[in-house]
Amino acid sequence: MPRFLVGIILSIQEFYILTGAALRNVFRKPHYSDDIILQMDSIGVGSLLIVVLVGFFTGATMTMQLARALAQWGQQGQVGTAVAITLVRELGPALTALLVAGRNSSGIASELGSMKVTEQIDAMRALGTDPIQKLVTPRLIATCVMLPLLTIIADFVGLFGGYLIAANLVDVPGSVYWSTAWRALVWVDVAQGLLKPFVFAFVVALVGCYYGLRATGGTQGVGRATTQAVVMASVLIFLLTVFLTRIFTSHLVSSS
Amino acid sequence: MPADEVKSGVRFEHVSVSFEGTPALKDLSFEVPEGEARIILGAASSGKTVLLKTAIGLVRPDSGSVYLLGKDITRMAERELFEVRSKVGMLFQESALFDSLTIEENVAYPLINHKAVQCPAEDVEKRVKEALHFVELDQTLARFPSELSGGMRRRAAIARAVVTGPPLLLYDSPTAGLDPITAHTIMALIIKERDLANTTTLIVTHRYQDGLLMANFRYNPDNGQLVPARENGHRPQILTKFMVMRDGQMVFEGTEAELEAVNDPYISKFRKQGGG
Numbered sequence: 001m002p003r004f005l006v007g008i009i010l011s012i013q014e015f016y017i018l019t020g021a022a023l024r025n026v027f028r029k030p031h032y033s034d035d036i037i038l039q040m041d042s043i044g045v046g047s048l049l050i051v052v053l054v055g056f057f058t059g060a061t062m063t064m065q066l067a068r069a070l071a072q073w074g075q076q077g078q079v080g081t082a083v084a085i086t087l088v089r090e091l092g093p094a095l096t097a098l099l100v101a102g103r104n105s106s107g108i109a110s111e112l113g114s115m116k117v118t119e120q121i122d123a124m125r126a127l128g129t130d131p132i133q134k135l136v137t138p139r140l141i142a143t144c145v146m147l148p149l150l151t152i153i154a155d156f157v158g159l160f161g162g163y164l165i166a167a168n169l170v171d172v173p174g175s176v177y178w179s180t181a182w183r184a185l186v187w188v189d190v191a192q193g194l195l196k197p198f199v200f201a202f203v204v205a206l207v208g209c210y211y212g213l214r215a216t217g218g219t220q221g222v223g224r225a226t227t228q229a230v231v232m233a234s235v236l237i238f239l240l241t242v243f244l245t246r247i248f249t250s251h252l253v254s255s256s
Numbered sequence: 257m258p259a260d261e262v263k264s265g266v267r268f269e270h271v272s273v274s275f276e277g278t279p280a281l282k283d284l285s286f287e288v289p290e291g292e293a294r295i296i297l298g299a300a301s302s303g304k305t306v307l308l309k310t311a312i313g314l315v316r317p318d319s320g321s322v323y324l325l326g327k328d329i330t331r332m333a334e335r336e337l338f339e340v341r342s343k344v345g346m347l348f349q350e351s352a353l354f355d356s357l358t359i360e361e362n363v364a365y366p367l368i369n370h371k372a373v374q375c376p377a378e379d380v381e382k383r384v385k386e387a388l389h390f391v392e393l394d395q396t397l398a399r400f401p402s403e404l405s406g407g408m409r410r411r412a413a414i415a416r417a418v419v420t421g422p423p424l425l426l427y428d429s430p431t432a433g434l435d436p437i438t439a440h441t442i443m444a445l446i447i448k449e450r451d452l453a454n455t456t457t458l459i460v461t462h463r464y465q466d467g468l469l470m471a472n473f474r475y476n477p478d479n480g481q482l483v484p485a486r487e488n489g490h491r492p493q494i495l496t497k498f499m500v501m502r503d504g505q506m507v508f509e510g511t512e513a514e515l516e517a518v519n520d521p522y523i524s525k526f527r528k529q530g531g532g
Contacts, residue, residue, distance in 0.1 A: 114355075122314050123352035127416075128338045128370035 015210050018136065022206065025130070025137040035138035043104050043139075044146030050103065051096055051150045052157050058091055059083060059158030063165040067172070079172055080180035083162040088185060088193040089248075092155040094241050097200035100147055101233035105208035108139055109229035112212025113222035121213065136209045143205040144198060151197040192248045199244065200237050207233040263290045263326050265424050265456035266311050271320035273306055273504075280306040282504040283320070290423070291495060293450060293457040295467035297526045298501030304460040305349060307501070308426045311458070312344050313337045325424060342372035345417030345455075347427045351409040353401040353416070360397040363387050363416045373420050387419040388412070391445055407438035411445065418449055425449065427459045431466055443469045444482050451475040464526045471496035471512045500526065 066082045112135060115121050124131045159181055166172040208229045215225035266288045273281040281303045288294045298304045309315040310322055313329045321330045324340050332340070353362045363384045367375040375383065388394055391411040401409055410430065417425060427446060431439035443466055450457050451474055459466060473482040498515045500508035500523050508515065508523050518524065 118350055118355075119348040119352040120354055122309065123346075123348055123354070125314055125334070126312060126341055126344075126346045126348075127366045128342060128372075130334065 014214070015206070018132065018210055018213070019202070019206055021132045022136045022140050022209070025133045026141065028133070030133070032134055032138050035134065036141050039139050039142035040146055042107070043100065043142050044150060047100050047103055047146075047150060048153070050099055051154050054095055054099055055092070055154035055157040056161040058095060058154075059087060059161030060165045062086060062091075062158075063162035063170065067166065067170040076170060077172055077176050078180055079166055079170065080162070080177040080182075081184035084159060084181035084184045085189065087158045087162075088155050088189050090241065090245065092158060093151050093193055093196035093200065094237060096151045096154045097147065097197060097204060097237045098234055100143070100150065101200075101204045101207075101237060102230055104143070105204050105229045105233040106226045108205065108208030109212040109215075110222055110226045112209055113215030113225040116213055116215045117218055117221055131213070136206070136213075139209060140202070140205040143201040147197040147201040147204065148194050151193065155193065188248065192244070196241070196244055199240055203233050203236045203240065207236065264288065264323060265290045265292070265325060266458060267323035268307075268310075269321040269323075271310060271317045271322060273303075273310055273315055273317050280504050281310065281317070284504070284506055285320075286499065286506060286509060288456060288458060288497075289495075290456050291454065293470050293496040294459070294499060295470060295496065296458065296460045296499045296501060297462065297464065297467065298460075299462065299522075302501040303504040304501055305428055306504075308346070308428050308458065308460055311426060312341055312346060338370065339372045342366070342370040342420060343422050343424060345420065345422040345425045347410070347413050347417045347425075347430055349428045349432060351401070351413035353409055353413055355401055358398055358400055359388070359393070359404070359412050360384055362401065362412060363419050366416060366420050370420060375420075383419055384415075387415040390418065390449075391415045407434055407441065410434065410438075410442055414442070414445055414449070418453070421453065422455070423453075424456045425458070427457070427461075429460055429462070431461060431463055439463070439466075440469075444475070446470070447473060447482060448475040452477070462526070467496070467498055468512070 062083050063079055067076055067079045070076050070078055070082065112121070115124075115135075121131050121135075124134060162181075163174055163177050166177040167174045211225040211229040211232070215221045217224075264287050268284050268286050271281055271284045272279065284303075284307070296304050296307065306315055310317055311324060313322070313324070313332065313334075317330060321328060323329065325343055327340055329337060329340060353359075354365065357365070360381075364380050367373055367380050367383060385394070385397075388397065391414050393408060393411050393415065396404060396408065396412065401412065404412065414430075417427075425446075430442050430446060434442065446457065446459065447470060449455060450470075457470075459470065461467065469482070472485055474485040475481075476483045497509065497511055499506055500515075502522055507520070508518060515523065516527065
């Protein structure tokens with residue numbers, strides 16, 4: 001088998017082992033609740049501003065573009081429907097996850113990478129702590145809790161941005177915008193919009209940890225790990241978006 | 257393992273380790289009995305650090321067996337290893353203090369996290385202070401590692417290694433990158449720990465003079481200085497042995513006198529560099 005293929009298979013295997021160990025540790029003592037709260041603050045509260053900004057402008061831009069497109073069929077009033085469906089189903093989860101990946105997968109990879117190359121991970125093991133329990137599991141739990149919450153905020157702020165544009169620039173009354181947006185959403189959309197960030201949370205946290213923990217070769221290695229983590233997390237988020245949307249849409253087709 | 261008269265601190269039996277196909281240790285066998293000091297000399301990337309990491313199970317051997325304090329740790333699960341490791345103190349090459357914790361938290365770390373140590377919560381502070389007093393860093397409790405000099409960080413890391421009172425200590429290049437005076441201070445601390453706590457000691461170094469200090473000096477508790485070991489009949493024979501590593505293999509094992517007598521150019525290189 002070619003060498004690079006062996007490398008890829010080994011990496012996937014290592015990633016699965018890390019994922020398994022991190023999940024197992026969720027149910028095992030000791031629990032480092034201080035670390036979980038610290039990470040929730042860093043991942044959740046720390047990302048809030050950027051998520052709100054991007055959510056708002058995404059909603060606003062989408063409303064402007066979709067209103068123009070819908071105007072061709074005289075359906076401007078339906079802009080709320082289009083914005084709500086696109087935001088809650090797709091863009092909200094995907095954009096939030098991409099932002100958090102850029103901010104936190106890189107942060108996690110560089111932090112753990114620095115610890116790895118300065119032997120702090122080894123020291124941790126020598127001093128009686130499982131680095132996966134102490135470093136990976138708290139980051140995974142924190143991301144799994146915070147990313148869905150951030151997504152909800154992004155969705156709402158995005159809809160609000162759309163409302164401001166609809167009411168002020170496109171001449172769609174606010175009440176029409178909100179009622180169409182509200183009616184457009186069914187439970188499956190909400191479920192989809194919340195399941196996706198939960199899956200993306202695994203990608204954001206574990207890809208960051210994986211590249212951080214395998215960093216070698218000093219500061220240069222840490223830089224490499226950081227870049228790889230962001231690239232891989234972003235690519236996986238896009239792949240999973242398509243994959244999950246396909247699952248949800250096929251469900252809708254078969255149930256209707 | 258066979259019933260040894262003297263229990264072994266560390267024992268390697270035909271240990272080989274490799275990283276992605278590159279061998280780091282090749283069929284290495286040796287034994288350090290309890291109470292002995294072992295100086296492991298070798299050039300860069302001769303396998304010295306890997307040897308220490310293999311000894312406490314941070315690196316798993318590809319083949320062969322590793323015994324630590326009489327227990328076969330070769331295939332021990334990580335969680336079982338924690339108990340054995342609680343009896344071992346290790347000083348890492350670049351100190352490996354946790355950046356995000358203060359010096360006090362760093363030194364308290366093994367007391368709190370090693371389940372087998374069982375240090376009551378109310379004793380932690382006292383023991384941390386004792387350990388920091390031992391390395392003469394009483395004033396640094398609330399400071400972070402980044403605020404200390406290289407030598408002070410090394411001393412704080414020694415405090416962290418000895419705070420649990422382990423019977424076995426592993427030092428990875430304790431004097432690397434330090435000026436001669438600081439290097440001497442660090443060696444004096446290592447000798448002080450060896451003489452006051454009777455620990456088995458493994459030191460990886462590329463400086464022969466570190467080994468000479470270990471072999472020929474003892475800590476005098478009366479004045480806190482190092483004094484020649486043979487003076488006044490103290491410690492007539494300190495059990496210090498030397499080992500020389502080259503490309504993952506052991507090329508010499510013996511006493512200082514035996515090392516002095518060897519003519520091999522690689523081995524004598526360390527002797528000349530030591531100046532003694």
